[in-house]
Amino acid sequence: MPLKTVPFGTTNLKVPNVVAGMMRIAGDSDDQIRALYAASREAGIDFFDHADLYGFNHPGGGFHRCEQRFAQALRLSPSEREEIALQTKTSIVDAPWGYDQSYEHIVSSVEDSLKALGTDYLDVLLLHRPDSLVEPEEVARAFDHLEESGKVRAFGVSNHTPRQIDLLRTAVSQPIVANQVQLSITHSTIIAQGLSSNMADQGDSVTRDGGGLVDYARINGITLQAWSPFQKGFQDGVFLNSPDYPELNAELNRLASKYQVTPTAIAVAWITRHPAGMQVVLGTTKPRRVAEAAAGSDIALMRSEWYGLIKAAGHNVP
Numbered sequence: 001m002p003l004k005t006v007p008f009g010t011t012n013l014k015v016p017n018v019v020a021g022m023m024r025i026a027g028d029s030d031d032q033i034r035a036l037y038a039a040s041r042e043a044g045i046d047f048f049d050h051a052d053l054y055g056f057n058h059p060g061g062g063f064h065r066c067e068q069r070f071a072q073a074l075r076l077s078p079s080e081r082e083e084i085a086l087q088t089k090t091s092i093v094d095a096p097w098g099y100d101q102s103y104e105h106i107v108s109s110v111e112d113s114l115k116a117l118g119t120d121y122l123d124v125l126l127l128h129r130p131d132s133l134v135e136p137e138e139v140a141r142a143f144d145h146l147e148e149s150g151k152v153r154a155f156g157v158s159n160h161t162p163r164q165i166d167l168l169r170t171a172v173s174q175p176i177v178a179n180q181v182q183l184s185i186t187h188s189t190i191i192a193q194g195l196s197s198n199m200a201d202q203g204d205s206v207t208r209d210g211g212g213l214v215d216y217a218r219i220n221g222i223t224l225q226a227w228s229p230f231q232k233g234f235q236d237g238v239f240l241n242s243p244d245y246p247e248l249n250a251e252l253n254r255l256a257s258k259y260q261v262t263p264t265a266i267a268v269a270w271i272t273r274h275p276a277g278m279q280v281v282l283g284t285t286k287p288r289r290v291a292e293a294a295a296g297s298d299i300a301l302m303r304s305e306w307y308g309l310i311k312a313a314g315h316n317v318p
């Protein structure tokens with residue numbers, strides 16, 4: 001079954017609501033990468049998420065490692081390259097760790113990503129994390145150069161607050177098409193805060209996203225992309241089958257049996273059910289799990305089921 005698509009920012013493009021993240025392929029063999037790619041295409045995924053950073057800490061790796069492994073393993077023909085969307089990110093720097101949204105850094109990191117990916121253009125470039133020292137005019141100059149030279153077709157951000165996006169928009173003329181942020185049923189601060197708005201003495205009521213990040217994206221036509229859709233918190237393992245979440249797993253299992261899919265698909269559906277039209281960025285390296293997750297693309301969970309899941313994950317539904 002084809003994947004459900006969602007509008008991509010304010011462009012006329014439609015993109016699948018489940019996409020493949022390539023952060024964890026640094027140590028995989030060519031055959032494993034080919035199998036992951038084939039399973040993704042088979043499931044209807046034609047959108048691949050990278051970052052210059054991915055693979056930087058792999059033994060013998062470095063920046064651009066995952067981009068390079070993807071290109072080396074797949075050796076896509078020009079026509080197959082055209083069939084897919086390649087998204088990558090810039091702005092995180094190493095040694096010392098920090099952030100750099102200067103013109104020089106953005107442009108040189110894109111040049112290196114193009115080389116590593118073996119392509120002439122990126123479909124999407126995201127600013128990976130906010131840079132406190134950002135000069136919006138520099139970002140604008142970099143985006144203009146990359147757009148005019150045909151090297152990047154669309155621009156977005158990741159982990160940015162609404163105000164940080166507003167700041168960029170004081171100088172950047174291209175639409176910000178996407179904001180990639182952490183979201184899973186358990187790590188759902190961007191949704192839980194809205195639910196617990198105006199409540200005292202509850203962790204969920206604390207604003208952790210700059211305030212109204214989801215509403216801001218909907219009002220401004222920015223596509224939200226959910227990273228770590230199965231992680232409990234920040235890279236500390238998945239909640240699926242975790243003894244830390246007995247109630248959530250019971251509910252996931254119940255719904256999986258009702259909709260005749262796996263709990264993985266229900267965890268995806270909890271994100272795709274949201275009317276903001278989000279994209280789920282999968283991180284699995286296992287072909288089987290890609291297919292299981294894709295089955296959640298178009299499951300319209302009932303309101304009671306959607307709220308039941310966030311409650312079972314321990315969030316407050318006041």
Ligand SMILES: NC(=O)c1ccc[n+]([C@@H]2O[C@H](COP(=O)([O-])OP(=O)(O)OC[C@H]3O[C@@H](n4cnc5c(N)ncnc54)[C@H](OP(=O)(O)O)[C@@H]3O)[C@@H](O)[C@H]2O)c1
Binds near residue numbers: 228229282
């Ligand atoms: N913008 C950002 O700041 C940011 C940050 C982090 C990630 N990302 C993007 O988001 C993508 C997804 O992030 P993520 O990898 O953290 O997401 P994830 O899909 O929540 O986690 C994937 C990890 O969980 C494991 N896993 C998945 N299902 C499992 C199951 N049922 N049982 C046990 N283990 C399971 C996978 O192992 P297997 O490989 O064995 O399946 C893999 O190690 C990344 O690839 C990257 O593209 C973006």
